[in-house]
Every structure is written in C-alpha cells, then in structure tokens.
Amino acid sequence: MKQLPKRSDVPEALTWDLTKIFKTDADFEAAFKAVQDQNAAIQSVQGTLGHSAAALVAGLTKILDLYQQLEKVYVYASLKNDQDTMNAKYQGYQAQVSSLATAVSANVAFLDPEILAIPEAKLNEFKQAPELALYQHFLDTITANRPHVLAPETEALIAAAGEILGSPSNTFSVLNNSDLKFPVVHDEAGNQVRLSNGVYGTLIESTDQKVRQEAFTALYQVYGQFKNTLAATLSGEVKGHNYIAKTHHYKDARAKAMSNNHIPESVYDTLVHEVNDHLDLLHRYVALRKKILKLDELHMYDLYTPLTGSAPLTYTFDQAKAEAKNALAILGPDYLSHVDEIFDNRYIDVMENQGKRSGAYSGGSYDTPPYELLNWQDNVNNLYTLVHETGHSVHSWYTRHNQPYVYGDYPIFVAEIASTTNENLLTEYLLKTQTDPIVRAYILNYYLDGFKGTVYRQTQFAEFEHYIHQADAKGQPLTAEFMSQYYQKLNGQYYGDSVINDDQIALEWSRIPHFYMNYYVYQYATGFAAASFLSHQITTQQPAALDKYLNYLKSGSSSYAIDTMKTAGVDMTQATYLKDAFKIFETRLDELTELLG
Ligand SMILES: [Zn+2]
Numbered sequence: 001m002k003q004l005p006k007r008s009d010v011p012e013a014l015t016w017d018l019t020k021i022f023k024t025d026a027d028f029e030a031a032f033k034a035v036q037d038q039n040a041a042i043q044s045v046q047g048t049l050g051h052s053a054a055a056l057v058a059g060l061t062k063i064l065d066l067y068q069q070l071e072k073v074y075v076y077a078s079l080k081n082d083q084d085t086m087n088a089k090y091q092g093y094q095a096q097v098s099s100l101a102t103a104v105s106a107n108v109a110f111l112d113p114e115i116l117a118i119p120e121a122k123l124n125e126f127k128q129a130p131e132l133a134l135y136q137h138f139l140d141t142i143t144a145n146r147p148h149v150l151a152p153e154t155e156a157l158i159a160a161a162g163e164i165l166g167s168p169s170n171t172f173s174v175l176n177n178s179d180l181k182f183p184v185v186h187d188e189a190g191n192q193v194r195l196s197n198g199v200y201g202t203l204i205e206s207t208d209q210k211v212r213q214e215a216f217t218a219l220y221q222v223y224g225q226f227k228n229t230l231a232a233t234l235s236g237e238v239k240g241h242n243y244i245a246k247t248h249h250y251k252d253a254r255a256k257a258m259s260n261n262h263i264p265e266s267v268y269d270t271l272v273h274e275v276n277d278h279l280d281l282l283h284r285y286v287a288l289r290k291k292i293l294k295l296d297e298l299h300m301y302d303l304y305t306p307l308t309g310s311a312p313l314t315y316t317f318d319q320a321k322a323e324a325k326n327a328l329a330i331l332g333p334d335y336l337s338h339v340d341e342i343f344d345n346r347y348i349d350v351m352e353n354q355g356k357r358s359g360a361y362s363g364g365s366y367d368t369p370p371y372e373l374l375n376w377q378d379n380v381n382n383l384y385t386l387v388h389e390t391g392h393s394v395h396s397w398y399t400r401h402n403q404p405y406v407y408g409d410y411p412i413f414v415a416e417i418a419s420t421t422n423e424n425l426l427t428e429y430l431l432k433t434q435t436d437p438i439v440r441a442y443i444l445n446y447y448l449d450g451f452k453g454t455v456y457r458q459t460q461f462a463e464f465e466h467y468i469h470q471a472d473a474k475g476q477p478l479t480a481e482f483m484s485q486y487y488q489k490l491n492g493q494y495y496g497d498s499v500i501n502d503d504q505i506a507l508e509w510s511r512i513p514h515f516y517m518n519y520y521v522y523q524y525a526t527g528f529a530a531a532s533f534l535s536h537q538i539t540t541q542q543p544a545a546l547d548k549y550l551n552y553l554k555s556g557s558s559s560y561a562i563d564t565m566k567t568a569g570v571d572m573t574q575a576t577y578l579k580d581a582f583k584i585f586e587t588r589l590d591e592l593t594e595l596l597g
Contacts, residue, residue: 004354007084014317015083017346021076021368025089028076032096035069039104042066046110050118053129060135060406063108068405070104071365073097079349079363082373086355109159115142116149137558138406145259148248158247165244168236169516175226175233176513182222185214195219197511204304209295216301220504223511227480230510234468235478237516242473253469257519261413262560266573268462268522274578275459275525276493281586282456283496285448288589290498292596298498300491300505303452307445307596312438313380317350320383327387327429328422330538332546338394347393348372360385362392362419366408370396380446384423391422395553403556413523413561417568418553420531421538423450428539437595444592451585454528460494462522465515483509530570532581537569545569 022028045059077093085091118126120143126132127139149155182195188208193199195218203215223230238253245256258265290298292307315323321343328339342348349356352375364370370393376382395418400408430443464487472478488506495501514521537545552568562572570577 004352007353007355010351010353013346014350015346016079016349016371018076018079021072028073028093031069032073035066035073035100038066038069039100039107042107049114053126053132056126057131063111064406066104066108068366070101072367074101075363075365075368079371082357083349084353084355085357112142113152113155115139116146117152120146134404135406141262144262148250150248165240168233168240172230172233172516173513175229176511180222180226183218185218187211204301205306207305207309209302212301212305213299216504220507223507227507227510231478231480231483234509234515235472238469238472238478241518242469252473254466254519261411263413263562264573267526267562270573270575271459271522271526271578272463274575275456278582279494279496281582281589282452282494283498285452285589286495287498288593297500299500300502303499306442308438308441311380312442314378315380315383316378317376320386323383324387324390327426330425335394335550338397339390342370342372342390342393348374350374350376352376360389362389362396364396366400366405384426387422387426388419391419398550398553399556402554403558407556407558410556411561414564416524416527417531417534420528421535424531424535425539428535441592441595444588444595447588448585448592451528455525455581456494458521458524460490461512461514462525464490464509465519465521526572529578529581530565530572532584533570533577534568536580536584
C-alpha cells in the first residue's frame with residue numbers, strides 16, 4: 001500500500017492559499033456570524049416586494065447580498081473540509097455552513113412566489129424604473145413560466161411534498177452507495193479486491209479480458225438480485241416527474257424539465273436525431289476495437305480498455321502546466337494571462353494527501369479566486385484534467401469580472417462547454433505536435449473513447465429516459481422486464497453487430513444515478529459536441545471565432561443559455577454543430593484506423 005502524506009507534510013507551494021478568502025479562521029467565524037444575522041433580518045423583506053419598484057429593488061438587493069456572503073463562507077468551509085476530510089474543525093465548519101445554507105434557502109423561498117404574485121401589468125410598470133434595469137433578465141427568468149404556476153396555496157402544498165417526492169431518489173442512493181454488498185473479484189495481479197462502483201470503473205479498463213469479464217459479471221449479478229427494487233425506485237422517480245409536469249399543465253415531463261432551464265425541446269430532439277443518423281460511425285469504431293484487440297467475440301466489457309495499452313506519455317505537474325499553456329496559447333494572450341494567474345498564485349491544491357477528497361474540481365464564489373482541487377498523478381489523463389478544470393476556472397474568472405453578482409454564475413448547460421473546449425484544444429495541440437505513431441494512436445483513442453462515452457452513451461441514456469417517462473404517462477407499468485427489454489434493444493442499435501449484446505447490459509439502467517436527475521444527461525452530449533465545434537472553429541481561425549468564444553466566457557447568466565451559446569457562434573437548436581462534431585470524430589477514426597491497420 002502506497003502511504004499518502006499527511007496534510008501537514010504537503011509542501012506549501014503545492015497547496016491552495018485560502019487566506020485570499022479569509023486571512024484566518026477567526027475571520028471566517030466572524031463572517032459566518034454576520035451571515036446568520038443577515039439571514040435573520042431577511043424576513044423583513046417578505047411581503048414587501050410587490051409594494052413598489054423601489055421596494056422590489058431594495059428587497060432583491062438584500063436577498064442577493066445574503067446569497068453572495070453565504071457563498072463566500074460556504075466556499076471557505078467546503079474547500080477547507082475537502083483538503084482533509086478527517087480534520088474535525090473543518091468538518092464542523094462544513095456542517096455549519098450546510099445547515100446555514102438550508103436555513104437561508106428556506107427563509108428566501110418566498111422570493112419566486114411573491115414575484116409571481118405581482119400582477120403582470122404591475123410588474124411591467126415596475127420594470128420601467130431605471131433602478132430595475134439591471135434585474136430585467138433576472139425577473140424574466142422567474143416569470144417566464146408564469147402560465148404554469150398554480151395558485152400560491154397549491155404551490156405551497158406541492159412544495160411541502162418535496163421531500164416525499166425525493167424519496168425514490170434517496171432510496172436508490174442509500175441502496176447504491178451503502179446497502180448493496182459487492183463480492184470479491186481479482187485485479188490484474190491476481191489480488192483479491194472488493195468490488196464497488198469505483199473499483200469497477202478501474203477494472204473494466206483493464207487490459208486483461210478475464211479481469212474485465214469477472215468484474216462485469218459480478219457487478220450485474222448484484223444489480224440483478226435487486227432489479228425489482230431498482231425498477232420500483234426508478235418508476236417512483238419517473239412518476240414524480242410526470243406528476244409535477246401534469247399538475248403544472250405541461251405537455252410532459254421533458255417539457256417541464258427543459259422549460260425550467262429555458263432550453264427549447266428541439267435541442268433534445270435534434271441531438272437524438274443526429275446521433276441516430278451517425279450510429280454507423282460508432283459501429284465502425286466498435287468493429288475496429290474488435291479487430292485491434294484480436295478478439296473472436298467482443299463483449300460489452302471490452303469497450304473501455306485502451307486500444308493501445310498503457311499510456312505512452314508522462315508529465316510531471318510542472319511539465320503539465322507548461323504543456324497546458326502551449327495548448328491554450330491559441331486562446332490568446334488575455335486568456336493565457338488568467339491561466340498564468342491560476343498557475344502561479346497557489347490557486348491549485350495539487351497533491352494527494354491523507355483524507356483529501358478524491359477526484360478533481362474547480363470551485364469558488366463571486367468574491368474568491370477560482371480554486372482547483374486535483375489529486376495529481378504524472379500521466380496524460382491528469383494533463384487533461386488540468387486543462388479541463390482550468391477551463392472552468394478561467395470561465396469563472398471572466399464571468400465574475402464582467403458581470404454583476406446577479407449574473408455572476410453560469411448554468412450547467414453552458415458550464416461543461418468551457419472545460420471541454422479546452423480538452424479539445426489540447427487534443428488538437430497534441431495531434432499537431434506528437435509525431436510518434438504510438439503516441440498519436442493513444443491520443444486519438446483517448447478522444448474517440450471520450451466522444452463515445454459522452455456523445456453516444458449519454459444520448460442513449462437520454463433516449464431511454466424519455467422513453468420510460470412517456471411509457472409511464474401512457475399507463476405502462478415500469479417493471480424491470482419492461483425497462484430491461486427496451487434498454488437491451490437500444491444498446492444493440494447503438495453499438496451494432498460487432499459486439500455481443502450481453503444479457504447483463506440490459507440492467508445497466510438500474511445503476512445509473514443520473515436517471516434520478518430529471519432530464520440532465522443530454523447536456524453532457526450537447527456540451528461535448530458544442531465544444532468540439534467551437535474548438536474546431538478556433539483552431540481553424542474562423543472569422544471572429546475567438547472573440548465570440550471569449551464573449552461567451554464573459555456572459556455568465558446574463559441571458560438564457562441557448563442565447564449565450566448563439567452569441568458564442570453555435571446554434572444548438574440546429575444540427576450543424578452536431579454534424580461538424582461527427583465529422584471530427586470520423587476524421588480521427590480514419591486516422592486511427594490507418595495507424596493501427
Ligand atoms: Zn467539468
């Protein structure tokens with residue numbers, strides 16, 4: 001077992017400097033107390049918003065300031081906690097800010113209903129006041145779905161049932177994260193390892209087919225034992241979505257979910273249509289896999305192992321920073337100056353240490369620098385992670401320095417585009433600079449696997465999700481058999497004839513947490529494709545492509561996500577960006593076929 005360093009033994013230069021948020025813990029504690037007081041005072045705003053334009057401005061200012069201060073203490077506590085989750089003091093801070101956040105959102109829950117209760121004509125009259133100009137779009141996002149808002153007492157009844165409606169998702173999560181017991185399987189060295197969803201993710205990428213097969217079989221045996229329970233939780237979740245949509249007079253659950261984010265449904269339909277139109281490319285890639293891996297039978301558990309074996313490139317953290325800057329130079333000196341700022345000022349917590357939260361993220365708030373948590377390993381995957389998280393960080397920097405607080409964040413639909421564009425720029429850069437065929441093959445495979453897992457797989461999920469919602473709305477019981485049958489058929493369509501459509505995969509729906517997130521998954525696919533399109537526009541130096549891209553990074557939530565992306569140069573209601581992304585996939589598939597052929 002590799003022994004990780006204690007937090008206190010990590011060199012300071014490789015840790016993030018959180019004194020930029022609060023100089024000392026005492027400053028945090030004072031700020032925390034101030035937010036508590038602010039939260040207590042906010043009740044005086046309730047009932048005043050409809051009085052006049054001036055009262056509305058005053059109320060909104062108070063509420064937004066409360067959120068702004070809350071975010072700052074929240075970020076400090078959660079970053080401190082993530083750097084060493086075994087530290088009791090910061091566990092305490094984290095618990096305190098979580099319950100304060102819950103208290104604030106309960107306290108401010110009157111905001112939307114109270115604004116919606118202002119008659120439309122009166123609110124329009126308010127909006128003429130110059131001091132409300134800043135809040136126009138903010139108010140529009142609240143009132144856009146006015147026709148679907150029920151009487152206040154009805155909305156209150158439904159809101160009070162929120163925890164009950166969340167119960168299927170909670171049950172799934174408890175079962176999936178703690179109650180399910182997985183058996184012991186073997187890793188590549190023949191060691192016994194206890195299976196879990198995390199361990200499965202590693203074993204399924206093993207270069208040893210026996211290891212992959214054993215993990216796959218063992219995992220689905222467990223889910224198979226609970227398939228009826230898991231069908232019941234997913235069915236309950238779907239019924240909840242359909243119920244909320246129906247009671248609010250939406251055509252269906254998807255219309256409701258997408259109108260929450262002001263995304264036209266055509267975005268979803270266009271995605272599904274184009275992906276289905278380009279399944280032949282996925283079939284070709286799967287067939288190439290079978291050939292290169294020299295397998296008589298390619299199974300569903302053979303789809304994640306790298307075609308070229310282990311990674312031929314390594315990077316130290318310093319080398320990775322230099323390479324990231326080379327790859328991102330195409331975004332211009334201004335963008336690069338923010339990358340430098342992030343790299344040179346201890347905004348990144350680099351090393352793994354005992355108790356540190358796993359994975360990687362970019363976090364922060366309007367009043368803090370963008371911080372990045374990494375668990376650095378010297379490989380190409382981590383170089384990709386670094387450019388990905390730096391994409392989020394620079395996006396945050398631009399947004400927070402160009403937008404007032406009210407628009408100083410960005411919605412999920414556009415968030416992953418900034419990070420994935422950077423990954424795509426890195427791919428373009430590596431393909432431009434690496435000449436060794438083995439390295440090129442590795443990079444091409446990395447890209448194609450990313451595309452397969454994001455664009456194809458998430459669209460497959462999206463199709464399944466929509467299908468079961470519609471089936472339920474028509475009165476079809478969502479049994480394990482019904483869902484498995486459809487899932488396996490869909491899986492066969494996606495991956496084609498080169499792969500054995502193993503029976504176990506029919507149960508994949510039973511273990512996907514995102515199916516409890518109400519029409520969320522499609523955004524991974526649209527985001528990846530939009531990023532492919534945008535990075536291609538930038539690297540081929542299309543007129544104004546870079547300026548438009550930087551404007552998108554600066555726009556935060558000052559307009560609807562779909563309009564933000566239009567100004568970035570990609571119309572996500574149309575098929576062009578998807579067709580362009582598939583073209584890139586095809587070109588790279590051609591090159592990989594030639595290299596490995
Ligand atoms: Zn991300």
